[in-house]
Structure formats: structure tokens, C-alpha cells
Amino acid sequence: MAHFSVFSLVRNALNYHKDWPRQWRSPEPKSHYDVIIVGGGAHGLATAYYLATECGITNVAVLERAWIGGGNSGRNTTIVRSNYLWDESAALYDHSVKLWEGLSQELNYNVMFSQRGLLHLAHSVHDMQEIGRRGSAIHLNGIDSEFVTPEKVKEMVPFINLNCRYPVMGALLQRRGGTALHDAVVWGYARGADAAGVDIIQNCEVTGFKIEDNTVVGVETSRGDIMANKVGVVAAGHSSVMAEMAGFRMPLESFPLQALVSEPLKPLVDNVIMSNGVHAYISQSDKGELVIGASSDAYTSYSQRGGFNVIEDTLQAICELYPVFKRVKMMRQWAGIVDVTVDRSPIITKTPVNNLYFNCGWGTGGFKATPGSGNVFAHSIARGEMHPVAEPFSMFRFHSGALIDEGAAAAVAH
Amino acid sequence: MFVIECPWCGKRDQSEFITHGEAHIARPTNGHEMTDAEWGDYVFFRDNPKGITRERWIHTHGCARWFNVMRHTVTEEIFATYKPTDPKPELPEGSE
Structure with missing residues (x-):
């Protein structure tokens, strides 16, 4: 295995990167x-x-x-995040986040793990009670989470429309959350x-x-x-x-889960912003694309496609929360088949x-x-x-x- | 997104309907004799087939009545819609 380092990068650059070996073999199966x-x-x-x-x-x-x-x-x-309610989930997901934190070093491979912070917006009294209960439970499990006010949300996300159809009343912030490639x-x-x-x-x-x-x-x-x-x-x-x-x-039941990305934009969305209340979440990739997703489709399927109505609902929520994106063109859409438990x-x-x-x-x-x-x-x-x-x-x-x-x-x- | 033929109202857009999963699961009548595992199977375990499924839908934004749909979970083709009291329709030729 060729070790990746500044030195190997420089050495291979001199050769126009033509001599990198394959990163894994393609063996015949053994018996x-x-x-x-x-x-x-x-x-x-x-x-x-x-x-x-x-x-x-x-x-x-x-x-x-x-x-x-x-x-x-x-x-x-x-x-990537670990802000779950129950002790069992906290143990599993935070074990994962801790491994993420050292993963690029361990694998000698840049997985571009970026702990840019993750906001869960609350839009109603019910949402506020949910993040209150969950945030406190997360604290008790020794995992970072903070309650933030709408003013603080506005500071972090200046282009958000706090007074939209379902006004933003607060948010739960996990700073160790983020994205990876x-x-x-x-x-x-x-x-x-x-x-x-x-x-x-x-x-x-x-x-x-x-x-x-x-x-x-x-x-x-x-x-x-x-x-x-x-x-x-x-x-x-x-x-x-x-x-x-x-x-x-x-x-289990299998459902299509869709996501979509926009044309690339200059850096704008610094965090991952999720909203259970209006069903949409958004982040920005290192290439500049807005990465957007929401709920799974309503019916079981193995089609890897999904329905257009879900995209429409998702983008309605995104445009209402972030009017600045109203004229952004969406570039690609896809669906994965997710196996869901009750x-x-x-x-x-x-x-x-x-x-x-x-x-x-x-x-x-x-x-x-x-x-x-x-x-x-x-x-x-x-x-x-x-x-x-x-x-x-x-x-x-x-x-x-x-x-x-x-x-x-x-x-x-x- | 598809057009669904409600057995009571005729063809309507999918957005008028909601599905509630696998059909033809009868509630057991011998509950007092059943083990926890048997109850768990009845409540939570599903066939989740890759192929033809029979599922319950309700025409929420229409007549609000229940019916069953026989649908292919890869092609999304709907082969039949029928009332809950109707007999199970035959599988289409060459399937399963």
C-alpha cells in the first residue's frame, strides 16, 4: 500500500501522478x-x-x-452527529463520532471529516419540548449539545428567515456534528x-x-x-x-430516500441545518453544492427513484426557510433504498x-x-x-x- | 408518483392517498395462547418483498375509505386495486 504523505504527493507530482499504484486489489474469490x-x-x-x-x-x-x-x-x-435521546443510541453513535475524529489519521486517507456544527431547528412548542428533553438527555450522556436562541441562530445563519410560516423558536446545536466525504x-x-x-x-x-x-x-x-x-x-x-x-x-420495510444537490455556490452555509418541523435539511459540500434532503417516500420500494412530490415538498420548505436560495438551480437528484425499523x-x-x-x-x-x-x-x-x-x-x-x-x-x- | 385507481372513486393522483403497509395481516384470535415471539412477529415483522406486494391504502383526501393495492416494488406498476372484502386477485402472468 502506497503511504499518502506530503512527500509521496510531491514525488508523484514530478511524474504527473502517473505512477500511483491501485489502492486495492481485485482478487479471485478463494474457496x-x-x-x-x-x-x-x-x-x-x-x-x-x-x-x-x-x-x-x-x-x-x-x-x-x-x-x-x-x-x-x-x-x-x-x-455525522450523535445527538440521540436514549442511552443505547448515545453509546453507539458517539462511539462512532469518536472514531470519526481520528479516522483520517488512522486510515492514512483524508475522509474530509468536518465538524462544522449541526443545528436542529425548533418551530413549535412541541419542537421546543422535544429538543429540551433530548438535549438534557444528551448532556447526561456526556455528549455535547447546546440550546441556542433564535438570535444566535440568525448569527450563525444570517440568511435564515426566522419569521417564516413556522417561525424558528430555538435550536439544538451539536458542535462536534458535521459532514464527511x-x-x-x-x-x-x-x-x-x-x-x-x-x-x-x-x-x-x-x-x-x-x-x-x-x-x-x-x-x-x-x-x-x-x-x-x-x-x-x-x-x-x-x-x-x-x-x-x-x-x-x-x-424491516424498505423505502426510497431522496436527496438532491444544487449547482455549486460560493461558501455560504457554514453548518448543517436540520428541521424536523418543516422536514428539510441542508449543508454545503466542499465543492460548493447545497446538499438537501428530507423525508423518505411514503410507500415501500426498491426502485432507487422516488416520487417528484417529495422533492417539491422539500424544496418548498427550503425556500421558505432560506429565501436566498429561491433562484438556485438543482443539479442532481437520487434515491437510496433504506431499511426502516419501527x-x-x-x-x-x-x-x-x-x-x-x-x-x-x-x-x-x-x-x-x-x-x-x-x-x-x-x-x-x-x-x-x-x-x-x-x-x-x-x-x-x-x-x-x-x-x-x-x-x-x-x-x-x- | 403514480395514479391510483380507488375502487370507489376511480383514478386519482397519489397525493390523495396514504399507504399503511402490508395487507392481509389478520389479528390473531388466540392472543392469550401466543408467546412473545409470536406477538412480535405479528406486530413488527414484515415480508417487505422485492417484487409484488399487496398493501393497504386509504383515500384520505377523497372518500376516506380503505382498499388494497397489488403493486410491484421495483417497477412501481400497479396490477390491481380492490376492496378489503374482495378476494385476493391473481398474480400477473409470469411473476413470482
């Missing part, structure tokens, strides 16, 4: 692995990376149906995992599981059968499809099949959790016992009733 990860998105690659670097398991393959990072990892709005996260984990010995196998679709005595022993793929001691499935919107192949159901918390779990693990249900907000999700999932698979942070997120909480209801913190997609 057997200790662990197979199904799904080459950011969560799957992070899992493989931590298996190889922290758990001492390097005989690992990541099987990806198409190309790595081509699903929701490349179809999100790159927001989604593609860089995928590539950084892929490069790190590959260097540690993980085989990343693209264009390899898993079509079934090989199960003997209720224990998974391998997978059937478009490139032949591959045996494994353990299998971890990180398939996001297609988790229900994978579960059906293994013979059980998941408490309590809006993820599922990191053992399954009814032995040695088969699932990491799914991240719904509309999985990007922020990438490092933490991969980290605790890797340790759970390696040990055969769930990591203490992952334990409460078992799929069997839907049998016991111990739900982790983050409906309020995640009411708007993000």
Missing part, C-alpha cells in the same frame, strides 16, 4: 474464508477493516453485487482492509446461503459457492431479501441461523454510524458474542418489547 461480509458499502468495508486490524481475522472476503460504495454509501447526505470513507476503508489482507470481490452477487444443521457454512454467489465459518450481512435496503434467502423475516434504531444482531449475523435497519441515517457500526459488528462476529454497545440492538428486541424508540431524534431523514 473458503474465516468470515464473509455480504455487502461492500461503507458499513461492510468498515466491518472487514476492523476484523482484520483489531480482531486478528484477516482471512476475510467482502462480496459486493456491483461496485463498492455504489448503494446508499454513495447516495446519502454525509451528515462519503466516497473517501468507502475508499479509505477498502484500501485499509485490503492492505490488512481482506479480499474485496466486486461484481459478485450472493444468491443464497449454504445452511447445514441450522448453521451457515457458506454462500452461493454468481461466481460460485464460497465457504465460510461465519457470515455477516450488511445489505441495507436489501436486508429483507437476504433474510428471506436464509429462511427468516426481519422487522423504532428508527438499527439492528445489529445474531439471527435464527447460527454463525449468521445481520447489521441492518439503519434506515435514513446510517452514514454517521459507519465507523462505530463496523467496529462493534466486527468485534461481535469475531467473539461470537455481541459487543456490549451492539447488544441492545438485537432483532429479538422486537420479541421482548425492549425497543429503542428514536422516532423523535430521527423523525426527519438525515
Whole structure:
């Protein structure tokens, strides 16, 4: 693996950058692995990376149906935060933010993590009570959050229209929140995992599981059968499809979640600004594009498209809150398929099949959790016992009733 | 975004409707005998198929009545809409 540094950059610049080696190999699948990860998105690659670097398991393959990072990892709005209500969520998401804070150094790859601060606007008495309760809970978990007045919001976001249809009454600010570059996260984990010995196998679709005595022993793929001691499935919107192949159901429904970006503008939006009340959120990428998103579509779908009415609703809210953007042209729109649980918390779990693990249900907000999700999932698979942070997120909480209801913190997609 | 044919009102824009997920899930009548796992399956676990689904919709901004839709979750094609009391329609040729 070529180490990235100022010196290697200068050295390669002298050669017009023609001699950089490939960042990861493209190996043929072996007949057997200790662990197979199904799904080459950011969560799957992070899992493989931590298996190889922290758990001492390097005989690992990541099987990806198409190309790595081509699903929701490349179809999100790159927001990172950990301002959740419940203790279980705080532990998981803040574990993630702490890993984000050192990730570029650890991976020797600039993931462009930018802690630019994240504002949750409140537009009603109900919103104020919600951020009051949640902000206090976040404090008790030792995570940063501040209540800010509309005047302070106006200072931070001078172009906001505080007296819009649903006036801004206050906001919750997490200064450690921000954004990262989604593609860089995928590539950084892929490069790190590959260097540690993980085989990343693209264009390899898993079509079934090989199960003997209720224990998974391998997978059937478009490139032949591959045996494994353990299998971890990180398939996001297609988790229900994978579960059906293994013979059980998941408490999930899959919805399209749309986002869109504008033409590039000069730097204007310094923070990430979210609003559950009017359903829209916005940030500005380092390229200058406004990155905008809102709710998922109302019906289940695997189409990766979504309806135009959702875009219209989203942009109505954006234009009302930020009239300055009324004449900005939107450039691209996309939809990812998100797997949503009823309590809006993820599922990191053992399954009814032995040695088969699932990491799914991240719904509309999985990007922020990438490092933490991969980290605790890797340790759970390696040990055969769930990591203490992952334990409460078992799929069997839907049998016991111990739900982790983050409906309020995640009411708007993000 | 699609046009949905309400079995009572005819073709209308999707924005008049709201869906409430998988149809044909009957509430168990032997609740006192059921385990927590069986209750959990009934309340929370869904087929979530990639392919043809049957789901409940309500014509909220119209007649406010419930009906079922048979729809493909990849192409979004609607094969049938029918009243809750109607028998399940046949799957289209060559599917599933």
C-alpha cells in the first residue's frame, strides 16, 4: 500500500501522478474464508477493516453485487452527529463520532471529516419540548449539545428567515456534528482492509446461503459457492431479501430516500441545518453544492427513484426557510433504498441461523454510524458474542418489547 | 408518483392517498395462547418483498375509505386495486 504523505504527493507530482499504484486489489474469490461480509458499502468495508486490524481475522472476503460504495454509501447526505435521546443510541453513535475524529489519521486517507456544527431547528412548542428533553438527555450522556436562541441562530445563519410560516423558536446545536466525504470513507476503508489482507470481490452477487444443521457454512454467489465459518450481512435496503434467502423475516420495510444537490455556490452555509418541523435539511459540500434532503417516500420500494412530490415538498420548505436560495438551480437528484425499523434504531444482531449475523435497519441515517457500526459488528462476529454497545440492538428486541424508540431524534431523514 | 385507481372513486393522483403497509395481516384470535415471539412477529415483522406486494391504502383526501393495492416494488406498476372484502386477485402472468 502506497503511504499518502506530503512527500509521496510531491514525488508523484514530478511524474504527473502517473505512477500511483491501485489502492486495492481485485482478487479471485478463494474457496473458503474465516468470515464473509455480504455487502461492500461503507458499513461492510468498515466491518472487514476492523476484523482484520483489531480482531486478528484477516482471512476475510467482502462480496459486493456491483461496485463498492455504489448503494446508499454513495447516495446519502454525509451528515455525522450523535445527538440521540436514549442511552443505547448515545453509546453507539458517539462511539462512532469518536472514531470519526481520528479516522483520517488512522486510515492514512483524508475522509474530509468536518465538524462544522449541526443545528436542529425548533418551530413549535412541541419542537421546543422535544429538543429540551433530548438535549438534557444528551448532556447526561456526556455528549455535547447546546440550546441556542433564535438570535444566535440568525448569527450563525444570517440568511435564515426566522419569521417564516413556522417561525424558528430555538435550536439544538451539536458542535462536534458535521459532514464527511462519503466516497473517501468507502475508499479509505477498502484500501485499509485490503492492505490488512481482506479480499474485496466486486461484481459478485450472493444468491443464497449454504445452511447445514441450522448453521451457515457458506454462500452461493454468481461466481460460485464460497465457504465460510461465519457470515455477516450488511445489505441495507436489501436486508429483507437476504433474510428471506436464509429462511427468516426481519422487522424491516424498505423505502426510497431522496436527496438532491444544487449547482455549486460560493461558501455560504457554514453548518448543517436540520428541521424536523418543516422536514428539510441542508449543508454545503466542499465543492460548493447545497446538499438537501428530507423525508423518505411514503410507500415501500426498491426502485432507487422516488416520487417528484417529495422533492417539491422539500424544496418548498427550503425556500421558505432560506429565501436566498429561491433562484438556485438543482443539479442532481437520487434515491437510496433504506431499511426502516419501527423504532428508527438499527439492528445489529445474531439471527435464527447460527454463525449468521445481520447489521441492518439503519434506515435514513446510517452514514454517521459507519465507523462505530463496523467496529462493534466486527468485534461481535469475531467473539461470537455481541459487543456490549451492539447488544441492545438485537432483532429479538422486537420479541421482548425492549425497543429503542428514536422516532423523535430521527423523525426527519438525515 | 403514480395514479391510483380507488375502487370507489376511480383514478386519482397519489397525493390523495396514504399507504399503511402490508395487507392481509389478520389479528390473531388466540392472543392469550401466543408467546412473545409470536406477538412480535405479528406486530413488527414484515415480508417487505422485492417484487409484488399487496398493501393497504386509504383515500384520505377523497372518500376516506380503505382498499388494497397489488403493486410491484421495483417497477412501481400497479396490477390491481380492490376492496378489503374482495378476494385476493391473481398474480400477473409470469411473476413470482
